[in-house]
Each structure stands twice: as C-alpha cells, then as structure tokens.
Amino acid sequence: MTTPTPLEQPSFLHVELSLLSFNERVLSMAVNPETPLLERLKFLCIFSSNMDEFFEIRVSGLKAKADSAVSGESFDGLSPQLALEEISARAHALVELQYRTLNDSVLPQMADYGIRFLKRDEWTEEQSKWLKTYFKREVLPILTPIRLDPAHPFPLTINKGLSIVVDLHDPDRDDKHNIAIVPAPRALPRFIRLPDELCSSEYEYVFLSSIIHANIKRLFSNVKVLGCYQFRITRNSDLYVDLEEVEDLARTLEGELPSRLYGEAIRLEVSENCPKRILKFLQDRFQIHDQYIYPVNGPVNLNRLINLPDMVNRPQIKYPVFTPSTPDNLGHQSNLFEEIGNGDILLHHPFQSFAPVVDFLRQAASDPDVLVIKQTLYRTGSDSVMVEHLANAARAGKEVTVVVELMARFDEENNLSTAQTLQSAGAHVVYGMVGKKTHAKMLMIVRREAKRLRRYVHLGTGNYHQANTRVYTDYGLLTNNREITQDVHEIFMQLTTQGPNPELNHLFQSPYGISDMFVDKVKGEIENAKAGMPAKILAKVNGLSSPAIINSLYEASQAGVQIELIVRGICCLRPGVEGLSENISVRSVVGRFLEHARVFYFENGEQESELFLSSADLMPRNLRNRIEQCTPILDLAIKADILQNLETYLGDNTNVWLMQANGSYIQALADPESAPLNAQQSLLEKHSDKY
Numbered sequence: 126m127t128t129p130t131p132l133e134q135p136s137f138l139h140v141e142l143s144l145l146s147f148n149e150r151v152l153s154m155a156v157n158p159e160t161p162l163l164e165r166l167k168f169l170c171i172f173s174s175n176m177d178e179f180f181e182i183r184v185s186g187l188k189a190k191a192d193s194a195v196s197g198e199s200f201d202g203l204s205p206q207l208a209l210e211e212i213s214a215r216a217h218a219l220v221e222l223q224y225r226t227l228n229d230s231v232l233p234q235m236a237d238y239g240i241r242f243l244k245r246d247e248w249t250e251e252q253s254k255w256l257k258t259y260f261k262r263e264v265l266p267i268l269t270p271i272r273l274d275p276a277h278p279f280p281l282t283i284n285k286g287l288s289i290v291v292d293l294h295d296p297d298r299d300d301k302h303n304i305a306i307v308p309a310p311r312a313l314p315r316f317i318r319l320p321d322e323l324c325s326s327e328y329e330y331v332f333l334s335s336i337i338h339a340n341i342k343r344l345f346s347n348v349k350v351l352g353c354y355q356f357r358i359t360r361n362s363d364l365y366v367d368l369e370e371v372e373d374l375a376r377t378l379e380g381e382l383p384s385r386l387y388g389e390a391i392r393l394e395v396s397e398n399c400p401k402r403i404l405k406f407l408q409d410r411f412q413i414h415d416q417y418i419y420p421v422n423g424p425v426n427l428n429r430l431i432n433l434p435d436m437v438n439r440p441q442i443k444y445p446v447f448t449p450s451t452p453d454n455l456g457h458q459s460n461l462f463e464e465i466g467n468g469d470i471l472l473h474h475p476f477q478s479f480a481p482v483v484d485f486l487r488q489a490a491s492d493p494d495v496l497v498i499k500q501t502l503y504r505t506g507s508d509s510v511m512v513e514h515l516a517n518a519a520r521a522g523k524e525v526t527v528v529v530e531l532m533a534r535f536d537e538e539n540n541l542s543t544a545q546t547l548q549s550a551g552a553h554v555v556y557g558m559v560g561k562k563t564h565a566k567m568l569m570i571v572r573r574e575a576k577r578l579r580r581y582v583h584l585g586t587g588n589y590h591q592a593n594t595r596v597y598t599d600y601g602l603l604t605n606n607r608e609i610t611q612d613v614h615e616i617f618m619q620l621t622t623q624g625p626n627p628e629l630n631h632l633f634q635s636p637y638g639i640s641d642m643f644v645d646k647v648k649g650e651i652e653n654a655k656a657g658m659p660a661k662i663l664a665k666v667n668g669l670s671s672p673a674i675i676n677s678l679y680e681a682s683q684a685g686v687q688i689e690l691i692v693r694g695i696c697c698l699r700p701g702v703e704g705l706s707e708n709i710s711v712r713s714v715v716g717r718f719l720e721h722a723r724v725f726y727f728e729n730g731e732q733e734s735e736l737f738l739s740s741a742d743l744m745p746r747n748l749r750n751r752i753e754q755c756t757p758i759l760d761l762a763i764k765a766d767i768l769q770n771l772e773t774y775l776g777d778n779t780n781v782w783l784m785q786a787n788g789s790y791i792q793a794l795a796d797p798e799s800a801p802l803n804a805q806q807s808l809l810e811k812h813s814d815k816y
Contacts, residue, residue: 185361361388476812516550580610
C-alpha cells in the first residue's frame, strides 16, 4: 500500500480555528483554580482582548471571503462559510464559559478578599447619594443621549465602544422612535471606586454602566423608561492601503486610521436581558446575522478590568513578584562595548533584565566614539526610553537611522508619533520596504576604535518594548562578530535603498530566505536519518501555518526524523497521524508569561548541531511578506544554554497542552510519581535575583 502524501488527505488544520483553540487555552488559565485569583481576572480580560482582535481581523476577513463570489476552500479543505459556522458555535460556548467563570467563581472569591463590585440593589443609601452626585458632576456633563426620530438618527457607534440602548414608552410615538442611544465616552472610567468611608470592604467598585442605568430617568425625564441595556459593536479593523499607489505612507495612514473606528459591524455584544424587540432593532440597524450576536451576563467590555489587579494590595492572590537578573558583567556602570568585545552575550527575557539593551543604546548615545546608530522599531510602546535615547543620539550629532514600521497592526498611531519625534530630533526615519512589513529586531552601533570602525549589534526575537519584556519570553543576542555585524549592515542597506535581498554570511532573511533555509535544514535531517545518523528537529515558535514548512516536516517524519515542536498559538500541522506525522509531537505552553521566542534546532547528524534565533514565525506572512532576520548561535556555551531551556519546556507537565491529530488539545498531567515541572517557574528560579 502506498503511503499517502500530505496533499492526498486533509493534512492541514484551519488557521482561524487553530487560533481560536489558542484563545481557549488562554481562557483555561482563568478557569483553572490553581491560577492566583487576580491573575484569573487578568486572563479573563486577556481572553476578551484576544477575541476582540480575532473578530476585528480574522472573522472579518473570513466573512469577506464568504461574501465573495470567488471564495472557495482554503488549503485545509474548509470553506469560509463552514469555518464561520464552526467559529460561531465554539466562540459562543467560550464566551458563556468566560462570564460564568467571572460571575460564579472569580467575583465571589474576590469578595472574600475584600474586593467587591456592587450591583444597584446592593447600594446603601449613602452610596446611592454619593453615586448620584458623582453622576451629576463627572458623567452627565459629557454624556450625549440621543432619542431617535427623523431629526435625530442612530448615532455612529465607534468600534468596541460601550453604548447603552434605552427602551422608552411614549404612546404618541411608534416603537422605532421609542428608543434612545447613550454612547459612553471613552474618557470615562468603566468602574469607579467608592470612598473608603462608605464601604464595608476595603475595595468596593461600581460599574459605570450601573451608574448610568441608575440615573437614566434623569436623561429622559419627560417619558417613561422601560429599561436600558449595554451593547458593544466590534468592527472590521483591517486597514486597506494600496502601498503601490501611496506616495507618502505616513500621511496616508493618518487619514486611514479613523476609518478603523467605523468599519463593517462584525459582532454585537449585548446584555443577555435585552428584550427581543430591542435586540431585533439593533440587529437590523447594524445588519448583523444571528451568529454574530453574543448575549453576555456582565460588562460587555470586560477587558477594561485588566488594570484592577494592579490597583489593589492583595499580593497573596497575585503571581509572586520577581526581579529579573542581570549578568554579572553587565551592570549599569559596565562598558558594554568592552564586554561584548569579550564574547557574545545572550539575554533571556523576562527572566533576565532588558536593562542591558537599554544601557547599550544609552551608552552609544553619549559615547563620543560612536558615529552611527541604526535600529528597527516595530512596537515600542508609548514614552519609550529607547526612542528617547535615539533622539538624544541624533541631537548629539550622531548619524541615527530608524526603520519604523508604520503598519504594525494597532500600533500605527503610536508609531506615527514615534517617527515624528525622531524626525524632529534629526534622525533619519524610513518606513522599510514597499509592500513588506519590517518585523526584524535589529540594533547596530558603529564605533571608532583604534583608528578603525567596529560594529556592535543586538538581534532579538521580540520587540523593543520595555513593558512587553516583563511578560513576553524572548531572546536577545549582543555580538560584535565581524561577519554577523556585516550581515546586519547589509540588511539595513537594503531597507534604506530598497534593494534586493543581499548575499549574507551567517544570517538568513525573509522574504523567502528563512523558509528556504528551514526546508534545506529539514532535508539535511532527512538525509541523516536515511543514512542511519542522529536526526532530530526542535522548534519553538508562536505560529506554524506555512504549507511548505509543514510538508517538509511531514516528509521528515516519514523518513524517521524525530520532531518536537513547541507552538504557542496557531498550528496547522496535524501531529501523530500514522504514515504522515507519527514522529511529530506538538505542545503549547500557556502560563504566566506569553511565550514569544522563536528558536530552530537541527541535530545535524555527526556534525556540530545548529541552532538559530529568529524574529519570524513559520507562517506565510512572516516568510513571504515581511523583512525578518534569523541568526545562528555560534557560541557553544550559549547554544547549550538555549538547548537546555528547550528541554525544560519539553519537560513541562504543568502548563503544557498536547496537540492531538484532530487539532484539539489535552492538558498534560504530571505523573503522580514525578515532581511537577513548570518551565516558566523553573526559568524564573534559574535566572531571577528574587523570586
């Protein structure tokens, strides 16, 4: 019997359904009673935020395909319409579980620790008076209630904005004119803390929607109010910019960003007690199908609660505080150029501090021997110290070139501001290659030393975003290896001159270069396996959906190569299928930190093994449509350290989910005879100074 090739059977899983599975694993952290209580609340909020983006980008894209006359099956064999139906069924079940967890578990247990959200029927007389005054002073002056009639049409409701629909009774008007809309301004907090003297618990809060509801009759004093109900619209938020036709990307993007607020309605979240008549009115108004309506029992904008854990002093129900370590030779006063000159340095965030990278740039900005600084910026966050140091370097007369990716999704506005700040300081700002996002993480410094120029670089798997380095696991390499730094120079030259992919010594670059390298290395493992030599592949990525990569791994599995994959999110490969992928295992680690590092390891037979760090995931968008970099680890001690970390993840039996051939995941349980192993906690204990 001939072994079927991958394309002769449904060997690929659906991208969006796989991403939804990841969101389900995130929600599982909130459901899990072993997760500290306030962290459970955070995971509920993270799930909400993830689902927002899932609908804004993924579901809206699928819906556009389903509505298109030319839409057909994707490479996984599932039509857009069938995928949307499956998403709807699973997403509704997840949202129901989310709010059940909030109402039946998280909020009641928070009350046991003196953190309460009061419902209207729980307010004392004194609290009601205070909230009435608060409404009059802080809320009423900026509300714009709109009672609908021919002169007052339905207002534009912005993407993900909280609104309240009010059911009115006026016998002189028909039903459609017995409705009012009250948009809640984004400037208002979504929950308000009551004064201590009015509270029986240390922390007592009231939702803004409850305050508006309690005072709704003050907005419509001349008519009877039958009820009011929260709702929230999620809209298509993809930006459509024809890069071939644009002459000034920054100016065009500034003009396009407002459209994100008013794209096609793709999801309606609404209070579950909303009457069918009112719900039908909203549904017709937004032209939204039943499958995109999500009744919820609680705040429709749950992700706005994410800052609450930081506002309460309850360390016993949070993750323990930790202090990232710093290598002994990289103290704040160390000369980083000397230390890097002594050998490559690896940093593993968040277990190790990001401060040395900031110090690297800070020292360069003030060093009279530094002539040139070049850096790529994809996401930096607001008020970035890195941007401040780049601006200072430019003001000091150094040649500063920054490649700012304006099309970093949902960071476009911040990146526009960053570009303007740097340009005002005298830096050269470019926006990368036309039609290709610049996602590579590179910082290069050129320094004059003993009458010659020497380059120093930082290459990372994650963004130059200091807040994220506390919660994302990533690697950063500091090196002055002559050939690697020359490669980085060549990539920067390509980014500013719009040239073709350059010839490189050690680095690999997307588009296509990283994919070609990976497939070539897999072929090498196949040849080694056929020759009876050791053959093994380890890869740790955020997403795996490239058909070329997946097919090469299937071929390797059939040749006997042992393949272990750690894939946080999307994975379209089916592991453990007889005759196809029985030698492939896939696990997903979901825990305190967001797994973000990209690492590729090839055993390489009887020769020295090869290990790479990359900014790219194994997904078509990264491998074909982005500028990415992938660097080999040449230092044997650093390579051994990274490999040991990978083995720690492979041994995790606490936060790991094992992928099944049908795309589902089961949580791995520790053998009763084995000690539990939490990879992230193990790395914290290995690296952090205080845990």
